[in-house]
Amino acid sequence: MDPIFVVIIIVVVLIVFPLLWYIGVMNSLRQMEVKINEAESGIDVALTKRFDVLTKIVNTVKGYAKHEAETFENVTKWRAGLPKTLSLQEKQEFMGKMDAVQSGINIAVEAYPELKAEKLFSNLQASISDVEEHLQAARRLYNSNVSRINTVIVTFPRSIVAGMIHMEKKEFFEADTSKREDVEISF
């Protein structure tokens, strides 16, 4: 065999193939990262929707439960909407706070049965259930993407590429139950 041909084969095996593999893994990691960002913006949309519906519910409940109005100030202080610069941790806290307000509303409903009968309120409750389902879906999609990228990041030999491009394991989005205690609901 021609020695030049042998050299070309060696170069291909030792340089070109690993380079192509490296580019392939790097691209797939980047694509997964984009997917995570997309999923995170899905969480933002769902959080904002939930916030909007929750605010409407709070306003309706206020009419029935004037004493509880103060408690719901926890919601009104976010009236400006979800800030765009929130970190994932802050979003989790935000979700936890909304969970707490939601529990407070549920207790208020038990205390005022006539509230259940109000059409506007029952419509809003149906909306919040739907919005919460969307939020759960966005959270699960995000976590599923995180799980996929984290698997690649920790699995050899793709972990080498992840290390070379300084890609670190991503954080899961979980409802931080401890933060719910930040909102005091007392009826």
Added chain:
Amino acid sequence: MNDELIRFQQEKKSIEKQVIIGSALSLLSVILFIALINYGPWGLILLVPGVIYMALGASKFKKLSNKFKHEVLAEVITKFVDEGVFEPSRGLSLNTVYATEFLKRADRYHVEDYLSGKIDGVDFVSSDVKLEERHVEHTKNGTRTYYVAYFLGRIFEFEFNKKFDGYLQVLEGARPHSKRKYKKVKLESIDFNKKFKTYTTNEHSAFYVLTPHLMESLMAFEKNNKGKIYFSFIDTKLYLGINNFKDTFELKMFRELNESSFEEFKRELYVIKDVVTELKLNNNIFKKE
């Protein structure tokens, strides 16, 4: 009901006897033909009456099966299903069959046992569907064309209670047959991903529709029903395909018709009830006005 079943069982038995006699005559004729081959084709003399007798029996059996559907099953169905309509001689339109987007176009098809109505306020339509593909084989002796069934079972169309963007399919060992840009998506449950392949045009919608509870329900449904199971969520419809190579609501020849075999017919109806309750299709809280 018992007396009616006994009446049908007696009639069925006499038809089966006719089919057995016809078959026996045909078989005897063939044996005689072989034994008396040196004396000419006289052995075949019994073949024609044997085959005719057998064919008449088969035709009578088909009529009896239809009569059973109209007189017995229709009554059971109307008791079980609100606004129930059971029409054994017709089925779903091909448009509805292909609207499922999990079945490829057939070269030959047959539909029957149309059933529609409401269960727990949920509208549904269904029918038996048989789809066949044409195969052409070139041999030394010429070309042979034959048909192979790739779907034989029931197709259901239910009203679905969640509105969402995009399209979703959950299929057992199959892929979508549509021009839409379906993408495979993996959900959190390893068992679910092993059992079903999920295809969607919108990932968020897949997670929105397939809640952990619904995934468990689909798995439980798959476990309780033989054959391949296909679900597709398209617009406001849930399509369900059960490809079990079974002709539903048919009387079986040489199989006794009694209370226990009659229960099997009822079980076909419980499948519909199962879908509605297990998949919570009767829960309308997510449906926007």
